[in-house]
Amino acid sequence: MLIASMKNVVFGYGDSPSLENVDIEIHSGEFVAVSGPNGASKTTLLKLALGLLQPWSGTVDRASRRGDGKKLVVGYVPQQIAAFNSGFPSQVLEFVRSGTYTSGSWFRSVSRQDRELAEQALKQVGLWELRNRKIGELSGGQKQRICLARALAQQPDLLVLDEPTNGMDAASRERLYSLLGEMVKERQLTVVMVTHGLSEASPYLDRIIELEKKETGGWKCCTTTSCNGHFSPVV
Numbered sequence: 424m425l426i427a428s429m430k431n432v433v434f435g436y437g438d439s440p441s442l443e444n445v446d447i448e449i450h451s452g453e454f455v456a457v458s459g460p461n462g463a464s465k466t467t468l469l470k471l472a473l474g475l476l477q478p479w480s481g482t483v484d485r486a487s488r489r490g491d492g493k494k495l496v497v498g499y500v501p502q503q504i505a506a507f508n509s510g511f512p513s514q515v516l517e518f519v520r521s522g523t524y525t526s527g528s529w530f531r532s533v534s535r536q537d538r539e540l541a542e543q544a545l546k547q548v549g550l551w552e553l554r555n556r557k558i559g560e561l562s563g564g565q566k567q568r569i570c571l572a573r574a575l576a577q578q579p580d581l582l583v584l585d586e587p588t589n590g591m592d593a594a595s596r597e598r599l600y601s602l603l604g605e606m607v608k609e610r611q612l613t614v615v616m617v618t619h620g621l622s623e624a625s626p627y628l629d630r631i632i633e634l635e636k637k638e639t640g641g642w643k644c645c646t647t648t649s650c651n652g653h654f655s656p657v658v
């Protein structure tokens with residue numbers, strides 16, 4: 424099933440386009456990485472795909488329903504988690520559980536299922552022992568992981584992650600890639616992830632969307648596809 428597609432998309436923040444001729448399709452159950460140097464418009468590409476930015480021209484289509492007719496749930500973990508200063512008042516488990524509210528009202532009472540989903544997500548990212556700590560007291564890598572746990576607690580069909588391994592040590596990065604790879608295989612989760620760690624992630628990836636500089640100054644997308652962990656250009 425086609426989850427999102429971008430056809431001939433052009434976008435820029437100023438007078439000239441920074442992203443040009445973007446043609447991408449994301450299918451259900453794929454693990455796709457978006458890669459490229461700093462400033463190559465990776466975050467911009469995610470925001471266009473999510474509908475947070477509108478293209479100058481071209482079309483962006485997103486599925487709103489799953490194959491079984493239920494609403495398609497999207498979990499988005501942005502790059503900068505600036506709001507978590509030392510005074511951020513929430514406790515870890517409470518924050519992760521708040522992810523489950525996105526499927527209903529903020530004002531409904533917390534169900535047993537919400538609790539179980541939050542607990543499971545926190546265990547999946549390996550931070551169960553920190554459940555009673557204040558978020559503001561955590562390290563950068565730990566904050567990153569609880570944001571991921573919050574997104575997982577939503578039981579998303581599509582997970583959009585912008586550099587989720589920022590601040591994580593090697594063991595945590597490996598654990599995250601392998602967890603995502605497992606969820607893609609077992610639950611038909613679709614993952615689109617901006618990363619600078621292609622070599623570590625590549626055993627789990629189906630495709631890489633690489634942003635390359637054009638002679639005209641903007642950036643274009645080149646897609647490569649996986650074959651037993653080796654990637655070759657899509658022709």
Ligand SMILES: Nc1ncnc2c1ncn2[C@@H]1O[C@H](COP(=O)(O)OP(=O)(O)OP(=O)(O)O)[C@@H](O)[C@H]1O
Pocket residue numbers: 436437441459460461462463464465466467468502
């Ligand atoms: N709101 C904005 N207004 C104007 N320019 C912007 C805005 N957001 C991003 N840009 C510019 O657009 C370009 C692409 O930014 P973007 O954040 O998408 O890059 P990126 O590939 O994700 O970078 P990084 O790897 O450093 O996170 C950069 O030159 C950036 O300065």
